[in-house]
Amino acid sequence: MTAAAAIRCTGLSKSYGSGETSVLALRGVDLEAYTGEMLIISGPSGCGKTTLLSIACGTLRPDAGRIELFGQDLGGLGPDELAALRRKDVGFIFQQFNLVPTFRARENVAVPLIIAGMNYGKALRKADEMLATLGLADRTRHFPAQLSGGQQQRVAISRALVHQPRLIICDEPTSSLDAAAGHAAMQILRDSALAKDRCVVVVTHDPRVFGFADRVVTMEDGRITQVKSQVASKDGPTPEHTP
Amino acid sequence: MIGLTRLAFLMLYRDRAKYLALVGGLAFCTFLIAQQAGVFCGVMLLTTSTLRNVGATIWVADSRTEQINSPVPMRDIEVNRVRSLPGVAWAVPVFLGVLPAKLPDGSVQNLQIVGVDAGSFVGAPKVMVEGDIQSLLLPEAVIMDQVALEKFASRGVQLRIGSRFEINDQEASVVGFCHTKRIFSGFPHAFTTYERALQWVPPQRKLLSFILVQPKPGESEETLVARINQLSGLEAFTTNGFRLETMRWFFRNTGIPVAFSVVVLIGAVFGLWVTGQAFFLFVHDNLRHLASMAAMGATQGRLAVMVMFQAFFAGAVGYGIGLGLTAGFGFLVLPAEVPAFYLPWQLPVTVGLLVAVICFFAGGLGVWKLRTAEPAMVFK
Ligand SMILES: Nc1ncnc2c1ncn2[C@@H]1O[C@H](COP(=O)(O)OP(=O)(O)O)[C@@H](O)[C@H]1O
Ligand SMILES: [Mg+2]
Numbered sequence: 138m139t140a141a142a143a144i145r146c147t148g149l150s151k152s153y154g155s156g157e158t159s160v161l162a163l164r165g166v167d168l169e170a171y172t173g174e175m176l177i178i179s180g181p182s183g184c185g186k187t188t189l190l191s192i193a194c195g196t197l198r199p200d201a202g203r204i205e206l207f208g209q210d211l212g213g214l215g216p217d218e219l220a221a222l223r224r225k226d227v228g229f230i231f232q233q234f235n236l237v238p239t240f241r242a243r244e245n246v247a248v249p250l251i252i253a254g255m256n257y258g259k260a261l262r263k264a265d266e267m268l269a270t271l272g273l274a275d276r277t278r279h280f281p282a283q284l285s286g287g288q289q290q291r292v293a294i295s296r297a298l299v300h301q302p303r304l305i306i307c308d309e310p311t312s313s314l315d316a317a318a319g320h321a322a323m324q325i326l327r328d329s330a331l332a333k334d335r336c337v338v339v340v341t342h343d344p345r346v347f348g349f350a351d352r353v354v355t356m357e358d359g360r361i362t363q364v365k366s367q368v369a370s371k372d373g374p375t376p377e378h379t380p
Numbered sequence: 381m382i383g384l385t386r387l388a389f390l391m392l393y394r395d396r397a398k399y400l401a402l403v404g405g406l407a408f409c410t411f412l413i414a415q416q417a418g419v420f421c422g423v424m425l426l427t428t429s430t431l432r433n434v435g436a437t438i439w440v441a442d443s444r445t446e447q448i449n450s451p452v453p454m455r456d457i458e459v460n461r462v463r464s465l466p467g468v469a470w471a472v473p474v475f476l477g478v479l480p481a482k483l484p485d486g487s488v489q490n491l492q493i494v495g496v497d498a499g500s501f502v503g504a505p506k507v508m509v510e511g512d513i514q515s516l517l518l519p520e521a522v523i524m525d526q527v528a529l530e531k532f533a534s535r536g537v538q539l540r541i542g543s544r545f546e547i548n549d550q551e552a553s554v555v556g557f558c559h560t561k562r563i564f565s566g567f568p569h570a571f572t573t574y575e576r577a578l579q580w581v582p583p584q585r586k587l588l589s590f591i592l593v594q595p596k597p598g599e600s601e602e603t604l605v606a607r608i609n610q611l612s613g614l615e616a617f618t619t620n621g622f623r624l625e626t627m628r629w630f631f632r633n634t635g636i637p638v639a640f641s642v643v644v645l646i647g648a649v650f651g652l653w654v655t656g657q658a659f660f661l662f663v664h665d666n667l668r669h670l671a672s673m674a675a676m677g678a679t680q681g682r683l684a685v686m687v688m689f690q691a692f693f694a695g696a697v698g699y700g701i702g703l704g705l706t707a708g709f710g711f712l713v714l715p716a717e718v719p720a721f722y723l724p725w726q727l728p729v730t731v732g733l734l735v736a737v738i739c740f741f742a743g744g745l746g747v748w749k750l751r752t753a754e755p756a757m758v759f760k
Contacts, residue, residue, distance in 0.1 A: 187759045196675050196755035217679045223755075224677025231758055237669045239394035244387070251383035252678045260383060308759045 142205070143304050143336035144170040144193050149202035150359075151188050162188040163199070164359040172303065175327060175337040175369065177347055180356035186340045187308055189356070193338070194227050194306045195219045207303060224253050228297030228330075230307040234289045236281040242268060242292045243277040249300040267295040271325060287318035294325055305330045307339040311346060323349045327369070384678070388686035391666060392693060398665075401658045402694040403701065406735060409651025410702025413644050414723070414731045415709050420640040421727065422720030427630050428623045429561040433569065434474060434494060434503040436592035438601060439622050440608055443615045447629035448622055449564060451476055453586040458614060462591050465611055467599040472497035475577040476589040478567060482546040483535055491528070491547065492567040495577025502592050505571055511541055511556020516573055520544075520553040525560040528568030548580045562717050648734060655698075656742045659691055663746035667753050675755035684747045691743030692736070699735045703728055 151163040162185045170176045170193075178186050191197035192204060195211050196219075204211045207226060211219065228249070236245045246264035251257060268277050271291045281289055290310065297305055307326065311319030323339075323346045330337050339350070347353050348370045355363040392399055430448050431439075440462055442452040456473065463471040475495030480488045496503035496516075504513045505523055515521055524539055532539045543554045547570065560569045572580075578587050593616070595604045601618045608616035617625060631637045663670070670683055706723070713721050 191756040191759055196759075217681070220674070220677045220679045220755075222677075223675065227677075229672070229675055229758070231672065235668060235672045235758060237391065237666075237672075239391055240387070244390065248387065248673065249676050251387060252673060252676055252682075255383065257383040257386055 141172050141207070142169050143172050143207060144168065144338070145205040146189075146193055147203045149189070149192060149199045149204070151185075151192060151197070151199045162359055163192070166202070166356075166359070166361055168193070168354065168361065170336050170338055172336050173331070173333050174351040175331050175339065175349060177350035177353045178338065178340045178356060179342055179344070179347065179353060180362075182342060184356045185359045186342075186356055190306055190308055190338065190340050194229075194304065195223055224249070225300075226303045228300070228302040228305045230290075230293050230297045230305065230310050230326075232309040233313060234281070234293040236289060236292055236296075238281050241278050241280055242273065242284065242295075245281070245292055246295045246299050248296060249302075253300055264295070264299060267299040268292065271295050271329065285318075286314050287321060290314060290318065290322045291325065294322070294330065298330055303335055305335065305337045307337070307341075309341055309343075310339060311341060311343055316345065319343065319346065384682055384686055385689050388689050389693060391669070391686075392662070392690040395662065395666075398658060398662045399694065402655060402662070403698045405654035405658060406651060406695055406698025406738070407701035407705065409647050409655070409738070410699050410731055410735055411705040411709075412647035412650075413734065414703060414706040414727060416640055416643045416647070417727050417731070418706060418710065418721050418723045419719050420637070421724060422722040423564070423636060424627055424630065425722045426562055426564040426720050428626050429563045430476065430492075431619055431623055431626075433506070433560045433563070434476075434496075434592070435506060436474075436502065436590075436619065437595060438593040438605060438608070438616055438618060440471070440591040440593055440612070440614050440616045441589075443613065445615060447626040449626070451589040453584070454588040454591075454614070455586050456588050458588060458612070459591050461612055462593060462608060462614070465608060467596050467604045467607060469594045469596040469599075470500070470502075471591050471593045472500055472502045473574050473588050474503045474590050474592055475574050475581075475587060477577070477581060478565070479548045479570075479580055481552070481570070482549070483532065483537055484545070485535060485537075487535055489528075489531055489535070490565075490567050491570040492563060492565065493547070493577050493580065494569060494571045495574040496571065497592075498573040498575060502594075505556075505558030505560065505569075507559040509557040509559055513556070515555035516571065518553070518555055520551045520576075521555040521572065522547070522552045523556040523558050523571040524554055525558050525569040525571075527560070527562060527566075528570065529557065531568050548582075550580050562720070648738075651735070652738050652741060655694075655738050656745055659694070659742035660745050660749060662690070663687060663749045667749065668758065670750060671753035671755060671758045674753055675758045680750070683750055683753070687746040687750055688743040691739045691746060695735050695739035695742075699732055702735075703731070 146168045149163050149166040152159050152161045154160060166189055180186055192199050243261050243264040246267055247260040250260035250263055265277050273291055310322055326337060327349050351369045353365045354361055442454045444452040459471055459473045477493050478490050479493050481491050482488055501513050529539050539554055541554055545552055581587060595601055605616040605618055710721050710723055713719055
């Protein structure tokens, strides 16, 4: 199988602030992620994981380096062109789920479709279908506050998948969940999000879920220090294997 | 875009506390401004009611007369001089003055006396409720208005045709009732003939208040006004000119406009302040979600439209409620005619524009805040 590169980053560097308070968050990062794989980016807090993820999906511009998303160079694109690209190709799962509290589950899930210009009613129907796929058929009209953490995470995953993007970006998807719910969420990502023509990139510093990934990239102080390929366990790591 | 607008609506509408604060602030501001401005317009209308109660095409006054409610008297002979000017179809005298009426219980009620030309009845009541204008030719005859009925009744005197009382110590006999527009002083009207009115007033050399003039057919009002001014040494006004002159006088010589302007200004500043703040807070609290949408591919332009829509939606609802309250206030006070209230169409339009400006600023503030909603911030 010759998997296509979903993300190809070369020589990325990024610093925040200027002068004495300037922080060098990325110092020359090369990274590739392929369709059909689940890639985990790990490393201690503050090592630059989120920065790398933000740049890789076109929400943040690097100071130097080059990013290609599905073969397209992001360097020459303006903000609206980047937005159009994300709208079509990227699904997001945020750390705190980032569900709008005043939207029902189905309305939250429909957001990417509505942003893409789909008719409102049709978008809601699609959202209902997506929620049903993830076992939330009876929760479509609930507000986020009426759902458990795990259910909220499933709504967030539904929102990331509903418009069939080719790249799914997850920043610390399990950090606000307990171990069991976190494991379940990764399982859903592995089962429902991952597909032949889709790449899933997960940032996490939780070693208990590393087993779900096809490759684990380890970062330290703005650099990639290790890339480990492995045979991903179909049901994730068994509890005995977790360190 | 319609879908995003619906999401913007839900985001605002379901955020009950902030939505109510926004709408409430705008409704209050609209009501405060429209109601106060309405009362102001009503008061201004009162100051020129006599123009409508008497009714004439051209008013000629002594050149020192500044406004309709305080004429500087002229000599009777001026009527003939004006009558003889080219372009004048007819000219008649009218007496306007305030005289005390003595009631049976000994109390005194000031009356606005209108003495009209007995030959033509120009200036006579426009709306007769009982009796007819011709009866003014009867001895001691007066026609009283609805305000007189009300004021006399409050002192236990039920006026009816045939009722008698004293005006400035001279007998008057009621021959009819009319309906008038209330005047600024609040005094009731008593219509009588010009000659009889002069008998009631203490004798003076000059008693003529105004000369009412009708231009000849084909003669323009403005030309005739200019000609009378030039040839008579008196001052002539068209009805509209006199109205503006009178209102200008009230603007220059009374604190009324300033008092109302202060309230209107407070309303506008309050509206801007509360709305701006509430809306800024609303956008601030939703910044994370707006930024999520930006990450998911909504352009800054579309997000800006969403935020502007939210501001203007709250504005429209608040304005509607405020104007509804104002109309309710109007219907409440109009039958009694106190306080004076008048809502010309320009007023709601102006207040609407003001609310639109407020919403524009509030929305602009929100859009300015939105600028900080970097898509990358959602990962924080
Ligand atoms: N917006 C920012 N302004 C200033 N410094 C930042 C900003 N975002 C991240 N940083 C800094 O950059 C470094 C990398 O941050 P981040 O990519 O968030 O790391 P991680 O996700 O691995 O915890 C950290 O030192 C962090 O403090
Ligand atoms: Mg992070």
